[in-house]
Amino acid sequence: MPADRFWAYEVDFNLDGLSEIYAYVADPNCDGVKCGLFLFVLEGDTYREVLGDVPGARLAAPDKVSLGTFKRNGFFDLQLDQRVLGWTGDRYADASTFPATLLDGTAFLAACEKSKSSEQPEEGEAEKIAEACQCQINRLQTIGFSQAELDQYSGSLGENFEYPGGGKDKAWQAVAANGSDVATGCDVAAGKSQWPSSSLSHGDQPQQKLNFDGFLDACPAQDFILTNHKTGSPDRALALCGCLAREIPTYGVSQEGMDLLAQYYRNEISDSDLEAQDADLLASHDKASEACLGAFPAK
Structure with a gap:
């Protein structure tokens, strides 16, 4: 395929340190099947x-595609112009097709606000905490x-919570991961935080x-x-090499080193x-390799 008709980027859509591949095939008469936007996930x-x-x-215009602020099932929402796509656990689907819930958030809001409150709150802090916790309950319903x-x-936000299976219960791990992602997303939406670049152990x-x-x-x-x-x-x-390319510079490697x-x-x-030519380069490479291989998914 001619280079002027195709481009591809490595983008980490779930912050696991391993690349998904985001690609575009140009065609002035695109049928939306063999051209346009593509997203490949390693499986x-x-x-x-x-x-x-x-x-x-x-058929979405590439300049109107962006990652959302929030994650669903571990992957970022994907904004395609006016549409939002969410991760089903297997692929992306129109977020409007996902079932939402209507929850009694009284106990959650109390636990959330208590966990965030300090003994001597500053002026306006209580209101900001309430807004952050309300954001979370709204998103948990979504x-x-x-x-x-x-x-x-x-219950996990309070003291003396007994983690199911000592924290190793898979159903609980999914609840905890989704809850944590919601909390981070609300902080990002409020301008208080940023998503970490990935879950790998980076250099400094x-x-x-x-x-x-x-x-x-x-x-x-x-x-x-x-x-x-x-x-x-x-x-x-290719997935491992994409991880290496991102991680090696976190150990101080420059363009010359790459x-x-x-x-x-x-x-x-x-x-x-x-x-x-560079006495430290192989050591930096090996540290990045260890981090990437440590996070690599099983076949």
């Missing part, structure tokens, strides 16, 4: 497309929390917008990446050559 050994079942989704789930989550430097093209071209084809027991397929190798690593991955320079 097992391969990337699977997850927008195809949403009528008209491919994502379809049941009354039993809300009551359980409310901010992620940088570097040119990763050379590295991403070379990395998935490298034998030690492709044959690692946690990868084992070209798609999984370009050197691209040469290394193309077998153009040896370990000793690399170390002679």
Whole structure:
């Protein structure tokens, strides 16, 4: 396909540190099937497309597509012009088709406000806390929390809460994860916080917008990446390389360092050559590799 008709970006839609692939195929007579917007999510050994079942989704203008403020089932809502798509747990669907609930939030609001309140509140703090907690109950209803789930989550905000299964119960973990995402989303909406870049253990430097093209071209084809027991397929190798490209700079690696690593991955320079030019580069690379592989999903 001609380069001027196609582009793709790696975007982490669920903040797990591993890339989803957001792509666009241009066609002036687009039928909304084989052209337009595409989103691929890694599942097992391969990337699977997850927008195809949403009528008209491919036809949204790329400049009117953005990530939402809130997450649903672990993935960010996706704003397509005037439409909002939410994650079903398997793919994106029109958010208007999701069932909402009507909950008694009295106990939750009391527990939420108590957990956020200080002993000596500053002027206006109580009102801000009430607004934050009301935002949460509104969103919990939007994502379809049941009354039993809300009551359980409310209890977890207090003291002496006994976590189901010692915290390892899967149903409870889902409730806790969704509740935590709602709380973070409300803080982000209020301008009090930002979503973390991912759940990985990062280096101590901010992620940088570097040119990763050379590295991403070379990395998935490298034998030690492709044959690692946690990868084992070209798609999984690409996902790992996307994670490496984002994480390596958090260990202080510059554009020059990324370009050197691209040469290394193309077998153009040896370990000793690399170390002679940047003594710390391989150590930084190995730390990022450990973080990415540690978060890599099972096949």
